[in-house]
Amino acid sequence: SFFEHAGMKNKDLAKLIQAPETRVSEITNYKISKFTVDKLLEYLSELSKHDPKVREYSEFFGRAAELPLLKVATTRELSRGLDQASSHI
Numbered sequence: 001s002f003f004e005h006a007g008m009k010n011k012d013l014a015k016l017i018q019a020p021e022t023r024v025s026e027i028t029n030y031k032i033s034k035f036t037v038d039k040l041l042e043y044l045s046e047l048s049k050h051d052p053k054v055r056e057y058s059e060f061f062g063r064a065a066e067l068p069l070l071k072v073a074t075t076r077e078l079s080r081g082l083d084q085a086s087s088h089i
Contacts, residue, residue, distance in 0.1 A: 017046035 014021040048055040
C-alpha cells in the first residue's frame with residue numbers, strides 16, 4: 001500500500017489526508033465499518049492528490065462505477081467463462 005511503501009506513520013498519513021490520527025488508525029487496522037463510504041472516498045480522494053498510483057486506481061474505480069449493473073446470473077455466467085478461458089492458458 002502507499003502507506004507502507006512510503007514508510008509513513010499514522011500521524012503522517014493523518015496530516016496528509018486531513019483526518020484525525022485515531023481515524024487513520026482505525027482504517028489501517030481494518031475497522032472500516034465505523035466509516036461511511038462517502039468518508040472513505042473522501043480520504044481516498046485526498047490521498048490520490050499525493051500518489052499517482054492511488055490516483056490511477058481511483059480513476060479506474062470511478063469509471064467502473066459508471067458502467068451499467070449486470071444481473072447476478074449474467075455476472076456468474078461471465079465469471080464461468082473467464083474461469084474456463086484462463087484454464088486453457
